[in-house]
């Protein structure tokens with residue numbers, strides 16, 4: 001086994017089970033390990049939602065149990081400027097952003113990485129993400145996590161091969177139940193802690209209440225694709241393409257009982273367009289246009305490229321063909337039409353186990 005005792009690793013410790021076990025595994029592998037807890041969101045006085053204080057307490061308890069130092073850092077200003085402002089601007093433009101992807105790009109693999117390397121003398125950083133890496137011809141590739149249910153590569157496609165070279169992902173080689181088992185066996189307080197869900201700064205609050213604090217809502221009509229007004233919405237930003245829940249349409253005798261789905265947001269007219277039936281043709285797209293294309297390898301592959309794409313986390317792979325339209329914009333054509341392709345979300349590309357990179361969906365294509 002290689003001698004890791006001179007290699008310093010700073011583990012991002014969130015107070016969750018995955019990063020707790022990551023720290024433990026790195027110690028087992030003989031590294032010099034220290035933890036770093038980040039605070040990215042300032043709560044207001046009455047905030048009972050964000051569990052950051054509890055998370056810090058848990059991270060500290062795990063660090064104490066493992067006998068490692070836990071540092072703390074506040075990146076709330078960076079988070080606000082680079083993640084939250086983006087999140088608001090996207091919603092304002094009628095799109096559905098993914099702040100976790102931006103957080104990985106701007107905070108974990110920028111602010112955190114720089115701080116760990118420059119201030120804490122890290123040779124590597126580590127996180128509890130379920131992804132793996134491999135070195136091919138001197139270049140690091142990002143791979144899906146071994147546990148297909150937990151794979152988090154979708155959220156990490158903005159990494160470069162240099163980022164991947166500098167980061168260890170100890171739990172990416174394990175299945176989640178095994179991670180919990182290790183935590184239990186080692187008596188870590190996080191062993192049974194629930195996985196975090198949703199967007200961290202929103203927590204368990206109602207999304208609508210949260211967003212309305214920051215963006216003024218503009219009510220408008222709900223129309224059928226034929227232009228018949230069948231209801232009112234409270235603001236387009238509260239709705240996502242493909243959404244069924246929360247439309248409050250019903251009891252329209254002439255339309256029958258089939259549920260309604262959002263098929264378009266007409267930003268210019270402030271109209272929400274809905275259609276009936278979970279298989280309505282307007283829910284499907286043949287492809288998409290995306291921009292801000294990023295390749296983990298930083299080298300543009302030759303296109304057209306046959307690969308697989310995910311347009312959402314936890315989606316099955318969709319076989320597709322990717323073609324460049326210009327330096328930054330791509331067109332993706334699916335082999336089979338797909339439901340609810342959503343502007344603002346990311347399209348992430350794979351070749352087998354390798355996550356190649358991704359781009360932000362600008363619009364869907366319908367023939």
Ligand SMILES: Nc1ncnc2c1ncn2[C@@H]1O[C@H](COP(=O)(O)OP(=O)(O)OP(=O)(O)O)[C@@H](O)[C@H]1O
Nearest residue numbers: 012013014016017018019036037038127128129196
């Ligand atoms: N507040 C934080 N401070 C330090 N590192 C963090 C923080 N939040 C997340 N991370 C790092 O990013 C990884 C992935 O974060 P994510 O929010 O997806 O948590 P997770 O997959 O539920 O993992 P965990 O069980 O460790 O919380 C974590 O495992 C951890 O290494």
